[in-house]
Amino acid sequence: MATIAVEFHHAGLDHYFVSSLAPDIDALDSGRASGWSRTGERYRVSPVPFDPAPVSTPFQPVCRFYIPPDRGDSHFFSASVDECATVLQLSMTNPNFAGYVHETPSAWYAGLPDLATGTCAAGLRPLYRLWNGRVDSNHRYTVDTTLRSQMITRNFVPEGYGPQGVAMCVLQGP
Numbered sequence: 001m002a003t004i005a006v007e008f009h010h011a012g013l014d015h016y017f018v019s020s021l022a023p024d025i026d027a028l029d030s031g032r033a034s035g036w037s038r039t040g041e042r043y044r045v046s047p048v049p050f051d052p053a054p055v056s057t058p059f060q061p062v063c064r065f066y067i068p069p070d071r072g073d074s075h076f077f078s079a080s081v082d083e084c085a086t087v088l089q090l091s092m093t094n095p096n097f098a099g100y101v102h103e104t105p106s107a108w109y110a111g112l113p114d115l116a117t118g119t120c121a122a123g124l125r126p127l128y129r130l131w132n133g134r135v136d137s138n139h140r141y142t143v144d145t146t147l148r149s150q151m152i153t154r155n156f157v158p159e160g161y162g163p164q165g166v167a168m169c170v171l172q173g174p
Contacts (some may be wrong), residue, residue, distance in 0.1 A: 005108065007041040007141070012133075014060035015074055016140040020045050020108050024118065038083050043127065043143045044171035045108035059109035065091070068099035073138030075103075077129070079110040079168035111169035118162020120169035129167035143170065 005020040008028050013037050019025055028036040046059050061083035067074040078084050084105065091100035104158065111124050120126050125143055130151045132138045140156065142148055158165030 002044045002173070003047050003108070004042050004174070005045045005141075005170075007039045008036040009039045010035045011037070013073065013136065014137075015072075015136070015138040017075055018077075018141050020047070041142060041144065042174060043125075044173045045110060046171060047108060049109050049162070051100035059111055060168075061106035062108050062110050063087070063105050064103045064107040066101040066103050067137055068101070071096075071099065072135075074138040075148065076118075076139055077107060077141065077167075079112050113161050113166040113169050115161045117162050118160065118166035120166065123172060126164065126166040127168045127170045127174055128165055129159045130165070131159050132155050141167065 003020045005018050006025055007016060007018045009016055014110040016039070017028070018035065027033045028040070038096060045062075049059055049061070059082060060079040061075050061078045065076045065087055076087065078087070087097065087100065088102055091102065110127065111121055113120050113126065120127065128142050128148045130140045130142070130148065132140075133155060139159070140151055141174075142151070148158070148164075160167035
């Protein structure tokens with residue numbers, strides 16, 4: 001079982017957002033959340049904790065945090081239980097994370113790469129997380145290595161595991 005995560009861009013903010021949730025996608029496609037348009041980028045994710053063969057690794061829940069307007073008006077995703085717990089703790093204790101909203105502990109499910117190499121298990125492909133490094137914090141998530149390189153030339157910072165900064169591993173396919 002898989003679903004598609006769809007990427008959107010807000011030209012006025014130069015921000016990216018991705019979701020596999022039908023209410024989010026409908027709100028952005030319909031214009032109820034104005035200024036957003038599809039980029040054409042998408043990837044397959046699992047809506048359940050474990051996906052059947054050929055994937056042999058258990059999936060982790062991918063947490064989703066909303067970053068408030070004064071810090072970016074954006075979202076942050078992670079498949080690392082430890083990273084999610086750290087951001088949650090910081091949102092309660094660190095003024096720099098004040099106002100972060102833990103929207104869901106499981107926006108979708110994904111595998112974690114090898115923490116040292118960033119290598120994904122068989123049947124999965126890398127999902128790269130890139131941060132804009134600006135005061136109006138925003139992340140872009142992509143499976144496309146060419147797009148990853150283009151974002152780095154725009155001064156986006158790779159975040160994740162291994163030398164390529166693999167944030168999580170998602171299903172093969174479009």
